[in-house]
Amino acid sequence: MSLTAQSAAKAGGTAPSVKTLKNLVRGDRPYVLYAAFAVLIVAFSFASPVFFSSSNFLNIGRQTALVTIIAVGMTFVIIAGEIDLSVASTLALSGMSAALAIQQSGGNWALGAAAGLATGALVGLVNGLLTTLLAIPSFLVTLGMLGIARGIALMLTGTTPVVVNSLTFWDSFGEGAILGVPAPIVITIVVIALGAYVLHFSTFGRRVFATGGNATAARYSGINTRRTKTLAFVITGALAGLAGLILTARAHAARPDIAAGLELDVIAAVILGGTSLFGGRGAILGTVLGSLMIGVLNNGLTLMGVSSQAQLVVKGAIIIAAVAFSRRK
Amino acid sequence: MSLTAQSAAKAGGTAPSVKTLKNLVRGDRPYVLYAAFAVLIVAFSFASPVFFSSSNFLNIGRQTALVTIIAVGMTFVIIAGEIDLSVASTLALSGMSAALAIQQSGGNWALGAAAGLATGALVGLVNGLLTTLLAIPSFLVTLGMLGIARGIALMLTGTTPVVVNSLTFWDSFGEGAILGVPAPIVITIVVIALGAYVLHFSTFGRRVFATGGNATAARYSGINTRRTKTLAFVITGALAGLAGLILTARAHAARPDIAAGLELDVIAAVILGGTSLFGGRGAILGTVLGSLMIGVLNNGLTLMGVSSQAQLVVKGAIIIAAVAFSRRK
Amino acid sequence: GCSSGTASSTESAPTIDPASVEPKGLVGLGPNGEKPALPSDVSLTAEQAAKVRAGNFKVGISMQTMDIDFAKVQTTVLKKTFEENGVQVIGITDAQWKAEKQIGDLENLIQQKPDGILGVPVDDVATAAAFSKVGKSGMKLVMIDQVPKGLKYPTDYQSSVQADGKGNGQVAAEMLASRIPDGGTMGLVNFGNDIFATNERTKGAKEWLAKNRPDIKVKETAFSDPAKAGQVGGDFVTANPDIKGLWVVWDAPALEVISALRGQGANIPVATIDLGQQLTAESAQGADIVGVGAQRLTDQAKAEANAMMLSLIGEKAPSYIAAPALAVTKSNLTDSFKIVFDSPAPADIVNACKNTSGCK
Amino acid sequence: MSGDQPSQAPTPPAPAERLVEVSGLRKTYGTVQALRGVEFELAPGEVHALLGENGAGKSTLIKVLAGVESSDAGTLKIFGEEKSFRSPAESRAAGLAVVYQELSQVPSLTVAANIFLGREPRTAFGAVKQSEIMSRTKAFLAEYGFPLDPRAVVGDLPFAYRQMTEIAKALMSNVRVLVLDEPTSALSEGEEEVLFDAVRKVTARGVGVIYVTHRLGEVFKLSQRVTVFRDGLRVGTYPTSDMDMKSLVSAIIGPRTMAAEVADAVQGHGPKQDHVQRATGSVPALAMSGVGDQRLRGVDLEVQSGEIMGLAGVIGSGRTEILETVFGLRRPRQGQLQIHGQPFKPAGPVDAIRAGVGLVPEDRHGQGLVMDDSIERNIALPRLKPLTRLGFFSRKGAAERSHAAMKELSIKAQNRKTVVGTLSGGNQQKVVFGKWREPRCELLLLDEPTVGVDVGAREEIYGVIRQAAASGTAVLVVSSDLSELLLLCQRITIVRDGRTIRTIHRDEVDSEEALHHLVHTSSPVTPGVPS
Ligand SMILES: Nc1ncnc2c1ncn2[C@@H]1O[C@H](COP(=O)(O)OP(=O)(O)OP(=O)(O)O)[C@@H](O)[C@H]1O
Ligand SMILES: Nc1ncnc2c1ncn2[C@@H]1O[C@H](COP(=O)(O)OP(=O)(O)OP(=O)(O)O)[C@@H](O)[C@H]1O
Numbered sequence A, B: 001m002s003l004t005a006q007s008a009a010k011a012g013g014t015a016p017s018v019k020t021l022k023n024l025v026r027g028d029r030p031y032v033l034y035a036a037f038a039v040l041i042v043a044f045s046f047a048s049p050v051f052f053s054s055s056n057f058l059n060i061g062r063q064t065a066l067v068t069i070i071a072v073g074m075t076f077v078i079i080a081g082e083i084d085l086s087v088a089s090t091l092a093l094s095g096m097s098a099a100l101a102i103q104q105s106g107g108n109w110a111l112g113a114a115a116g117l118a119t120g121a122l123v124g125l126v127n128g129l130l131t132t133l134l135a136i137p138s139f140l141v142t143l144g145m146l147g148i149a150r151g152i153a154l155m156l157t158g159t160t161p162v163v164v165n166s167l168t169f170w171d172s173f174g175e176g177a178i179l180g181v182p183a184p185i186v187i188t189i190v191v192i193a194l195g196a197y198v199l200h201f202s203t204f205g206r207r208v209f210a211t212g213g214n215a216t217a218a219r220y221s222g223i224n225t226r227r228t229k230t231l232a233f234v235i236t237g238a239l240a241g242l243a244g245l246i247l248t249a250r251a252h253a254a255r256p257d258i259a260a261g262l263e264l265d266v267i268a269a270v271i272l273g274g275t276s277l278f279g280g281r282g283a284i285l286g287t288v289l290g291s292l293m294i295g296v297l298n299n300g301l302t303l304m305g306v307s308s309q310a311q312l313v314v315k316g317a318i319i320i321a322a323v324a325f326s327r328r329k
Numbered sequence C: 001g002c003s004s005g006t007a008s009s010t011e012s013a014p015t016i017d018p019a020s021v022e023p024k025g026l027v028g029l030g031p032n033g034e035k036p037a038l039p040s041d042v043s044l045t046a047e048q049a050a051k052v053r054a055g056n057f058k059v060g061i062s063m064q065t066m067d068i069d070f071a072k073v074q075t076t077v078l079k080k081t082f083e084e085n086g087v088q089v090i091g092i093t094d095a096q097w098k099a100e101k102q103i104g105d106l107e108n109l110i111q112q113k114p115d116g117i118l119g120v121p122v123d124d125v126a127t128a129a130a131f132s133k134v135g136k137s138g139m140k141l142v143m144i145d146q147v148p149k150g151l152k153y154p155t156d157y158q159s160s161v162q163a164d165g166k167g168n169g170q171v172a173a174e175m176l177a178s179r180i181p182d183g184g185t186m187g188l189v190n191f192g193n194d195i196f197a198t199n200e201r202t203k204g205a206k207e208w209l210a211k212n213r214p215d216i217k218v219k220e221t222a223f224s225d226p227a228k229a230g231q232v233g234g235d236f237v238t239a240n241p242d243i244k245g246l247w248v249v250w251d252a253p254a255l256e257v258i259s260a261l262r263g264q265g266a267n268i269p270v271a272t273i274d275l276g277q278q279l280t281a282e283s284a285q286g287a288d289i290v291g292v293g294a295q296r297l298t299d300q301a302k303a304e305a306n307a308m309m310l311s312l313i314g315e316k317a318p319s320y321i322a323a324p325a326l327a328v329t330k331s332n333l334t335d336s337f338k339i340v341f342d343s344p345a346p347a348d349i350v351n352a353c354k355n356t357s358g359c360k
Numbered sequence D: 001m002s003g004d005q006p007s008q009a010p011t012p013p014a015p016a017e018r019l020v021e022v023s024g025l026r027k028t029y030g031t032v033q034a035l036r037g038v039e040f041e042l043a044p045g046e047v048h049a050l051l052g053e054n055g056a057g058k059s060t061l062i063k064v065l066a067g068v069e070s071s072d073a074g075t076l077k078i079f080g081e082e083k084s085f086r087s088p089a090e091s092r093a094a095g096l097a098v099v100y101q102e103l104s105q106v107p108s109l110t111v112a113a114n115i116f117l118g119r120e121p122r123t124a125f126g127a128v129k130q131s132e133i134m135s136r137t138k139a140f141l142a143e144y145g146f147p148l149d150p151r152a153v154v155g156d157l158p159f160a161y162r163q164m165t166e167i168a169k170a171l172m173s174n175v176r177v178l179v180l181d182e183p184t185s186a187l188s189e190g191e192e193e194v195l196f197d198a199v200r201k202v203t204a205r206g207v208g209v210i211y212v213t214h215r216l217g218e219v220f221k222l223s224q225r226v227t228v229f230r231d232g233l234r235v236g237t238y239p240t241s242d243m244d245m246k247s248l249v250s251a252i253i254g255p256r257t258m259a260a261e262v263a264d265a266v267q268g269h270g271p272k273q274d275h276v277q278r279a280t281g282s283v284p285a286l287a288m289s290g291v292g293d294q295r296l297r298g299v300d301l302e303v304q305s306g307e308i309m310g311l312a313g314v315i316g317s318g319r320t321e322i323l324e325t326v327f328g329l330r331r332p333r334q335g336q337l338q339i340h341g342q343p344f345k346p347a348g349p350v351d352a353i354r355a356g357v358g359l360v361p362e363d364r365h366g367q368g369l370v371m372d373d374s375i376e377r378n379i380a381l382p383r384l385k386p387l388t389r390l391g392f393f394s395r396k397g398a399a400e401r402s403h404a405a406m407k408e409l410s411i412k413a414q415n416r417k418t419v420v421g422t423l424s425g426g427n428q429q430k431v432v433f434g435k436w437r438e439p440r441c442e443l444l445l446l447d448e449p450t451v452g453v454d455v456g457a458r459e460e461i462y463g464v465i466r467q468a469a470a471s472g473t474a475v476l477v478v479s480s481d482l483s484e485l486l487l488l489c490q491r492i493t494i495v496r497d498g499r500t501i502r503t504i505h506r507d508e509v510d511s512e513e514a515l516h517h518l519v520h521t522s523s524p525v526t527p528g529v530p531s
């Protein structure tokens, strides 16, 4: 008895900070996934002369920004034991609401940003309240919301895109750069840092893990699991709204039919990063890795000139292989 | 104590068939969902003069056939605690393989049908083996397969559709009719009956429920949970193949890019029908109801002339409302 | 991070006279090789119009999608024209780009027993059997944009109305070619799936280049998911720094590509097909959109309505009506907008245009 | 035989100050009346044992106290103040801490995180003070002598350690009332003592403890007063000093003819009939020789058909692993297994079951039952094949099977369709047992077979075990309850550190103390604090 307990104690006893760090990075999946990622990078660097360059890495960062930002929120929702299928529609609706606010206010970009974020958070709130108060599976609630938010986005202007004419808005969320790093990437990094802090270091993060790990136990420990879940949905909604701002700023306009199907990429990034679909386990950095991995695959294969059909096959196979190896003992 | 046990035995003894029937129909969700369904039908009958007619009901049957057939298989997979995101791609690949087989063999429709079903079952087998042997989450395996199967389907002919010229094939799976009931509906009914039998009356069905309910307990009871899960995937794959045959027969051709996104409709039908995403609970007839409900909504709203954007909103809201009410005590 | 060496910017670019680019007449032939009629060739006489009004006809429309400007203009103009002539539109369905959904949509429309159906097929193969049911149910059928394989005129359908896809592809390529130096490289961003309408555009572009600018090296890529066109187009340029101009198969993916290029800091001119609202705005705001091969949506939709009404009263409509390509540059932006949308360009486009040199 | 139950005994005058006072409490689940108007009170500094048969309503009362369930009628006073908890948070805030019978932990979190769940100390920025949690947990575990690693992930721990974590969590909160619902069901004597010490420490501070158990020995070791429930009603409350084992048992199981018999048995007179038909030199039903893997380091034992053999040892000694190896859940690296003289290499439970082996696992939630399924479905599980006719699952056969099992094991449930998740703990255990009832197993492996089972039912289960043995089944029992081993087994094998140390005959030990001594003597390991 004491043998196992002691050896366990020894293993744990060494360095708490290292452990915490490891936990942060690891989620469910061991380091092999990181190795797989490294292998991919090396392979693409050989396969394509332009892959390994800072400008291409910025490209990848920009291309994955939307998915990464929303996936940070989705990590909260999935760890809490729920799912959000409505993020792509929320993104579109938030973008439209931001663009309309800017248009109506004659170019008030801050108002637009606030409107976009608020819209996203509101959709998340509705998702959360319906899921927790009515005890409906979030799969169905957010599937319904996927249609509702998209429908509203389309009806707002009768499917017409809304053009945004605000240089400040374009710059803040789209084309601006800080120290050469484009705004969307800066925003993504901030979101990752905040997300990791809240999930892994704050009490709210604890509650999220506990709620998804065992909702009954969490409730018995005095945790308001409904509020916890609802907040996770609100975070995700607001981040989808933020993604909507970025997309709108980059395109100089909001289109109501944008980003359809993005939810699958987002969920894939989260799961690939080691978060369990059944809740209770996961990590923000894993999610970031998952998103980057998909991004690197898309980018690398395109640079290599692989046809879009073959890309589907190769990407599918690499995802399965990477996870398979990382699951091996 | 023995009193309760005896009265229970008596209660069970009197009318086992009624009880069984209830169980079959109910799944997780009480009867309110049925009421909601009935209300919808009445509402649409008033709203549109052409809704309540046998020919329109045949339309609904034809339009929901694909989703219903695959959803029957998906019910097995989800009850067993897994998920299959690759069904739409499997459908497309199976359709292509059937069409190519018919084309290459100079019109041998039976060979085509066999090729289609075998392709579907094979994809399911690969999904099942990867999930169970490598212990990878089926979400990732089948997400990978979603890309792989679709990519292969597209590459088979370089994205060109394959025309099928076999009257027998068209009739058997598409346009033929038995006693005025179109072939796709006949096939759907057979699939439902077989599916309900296997899930609710066969030993294999028991294994599926136990595996999803508590895989460890099932294993400790001597159930080969891997084989059970794998078989569930094979069933789903084969049914996706069957759906591919129907779609190919109806369209007189196979398109490699067909049915993209269908997996969400299929999973929605299953969950709406009361099957739990976390496994262990569900019913075939619930799934059928879920599929029909979505089909009736699509059909009824279209007949009423509701715009496609508004349809998104109304459908989303009705799905949430129906489930919300049926969850109320 | 400007990786491409393109020196030319909007200001220094040679100005193109759009009129000179527009092909004289129609480039493509009909689905069965027939010579096309022009939209102006189909109109109703007063007598025919009266007959239509007396018929109390009902029609249904099956769209491939409702989410693009094309669909919006089409349905608006169709509804307006039908209304003016006393024809009732009983339903507009949205196939959401899914062939399997359109099959069901057509069944639903037929269920409502209209006198005629107009349809934009999602594809030309998988929806063929479903469209052939329209005629079999005794209804008139007008095909928009393409005719599914195997359908026969005039038994299965009574007319087909299209934009000159090949012509549009050619127009866009020709305008873009003016910016490609001798021996330079042009990139084509195609659609990865086999769709008649987009195939025609690519064909039109390649045929024109082969014939008129054989010096230009053509590189191609393709996307399967329009939402990912930005990533594909952006990476395509990264991998092929010699590309001096991008031709994108339609406006929505072109917008994605433009936004990706902007992010990458790559100043590469773009040409595309379809003059959507947002693309117009982008161009007005100064984005380097060399040219657009636009569909004359309003003319086309009127022709569709007229062809349907002629068929409804038993007159013969031409088997193939094609709307010629409209070449759009900044210099005729607002006018073109009016031609396409049948309404003046919105204020913000007009204003943006004022601040952009060469924009009218 | 049944007359001397002390239910008429007057309730002793309650102490002036009361921490908890419950009166007329009622609770129904659907048609089940779990509580039919019970009374209960708790004084400061006392350990008040709450006893009763399975399904008597003990856990239900506790759930009401904890704010998990709301009562239908009756009053609840805490420190003289009338309360009605609407959530566990409210109950906690009022100073109650509860160890639930069915553990309520987050398996993916560490021991320390679970202990501090819901009341993490935090910085001004809302960050959890990780190091403080660790150090406080460590200090606490050391003070109370809990052999737990604060960093271990709870889901990876053996059941007993999880139970210990749960206890530590309750003790560590600043409580005035501590409620323990069968906290020792998975602990063996050594660990039990750790808990008892802890309980004594907190009662010395004036904390009142409600202690639910089916191990009646503990009542006498720990409690000052006893309250007995039966069928949702209080039978009576007595000072422990007024009671003996016999009166306690009859208070619990009521006026039944067998009450005296059970009491006798509980007091420990060993197996009544030693009917081992052990023809000397016959082939043993199970033989293990030199079996080892990562955890097992040499297991040698033989069990004869018709024999009940016990495995004794402390937690983690590897008893469960021995059973798991026989059941095909572990692959031995070395050594051999034989069943009836035939070499036996099960690739999994499927093979084991085919060879006539059955296992009642220690964790009924995780391993024994599909909690959302009915009694009938659970009982049918290991016998799906025999219940199948031409691919058709025989519902009739399954119904008969579950009906018979419910009767034989006195499973208290409305009917065979009752979802096992809604059964009381002991009745759930009986369902696990019922899975292997029929057809008779050649070899029955029992891991803590009577965890949470009441005295009466325990005797019924013993009867079933003995009957199985009598009809030729070889039985291998793991139990942390040494008296249970002494009652049941003809021979007992001592396991330590993954090794079988020695095998003794029942006659060689005359008391529980003697066996305890044997299990622990020269044991190099004593429960200690991890470094
Ligand atoms: N959620 C529930 N739904 C339905 N019945 C329930 C539920 N919980 C408890 N019961 C029933 O209430 C009665 C009392 O159960 P309780 O758990 O209080 O018993 P207990 O005294 O704790 O038994 P044990 O000693 O076996 O743990 C039992 O008949 C049980 O089946
Ligand atoms: N450190 C560990 N990590 C993961 N699982 C363990 C660990 N130690 C034990 N287990 C598992 O926990 C279960 C119980 O193990 P344990 O060591 O408690 O067995 P035991 O000696 O039979 O003790 P007892 O039966 O008294 O609990 C077994 O399935 C074992 O494989």
Ligand SMILES: [Mg+2]
Binding pocket: D058, D059, D060, D101, D181, D424, D425, D426
């Ligand atoms: Mg209990």
Ligand SMILES: [Mg+2]
Binding pocket: D319, D320, D321, D362, D447
């Ligand atoms: Mg054990």
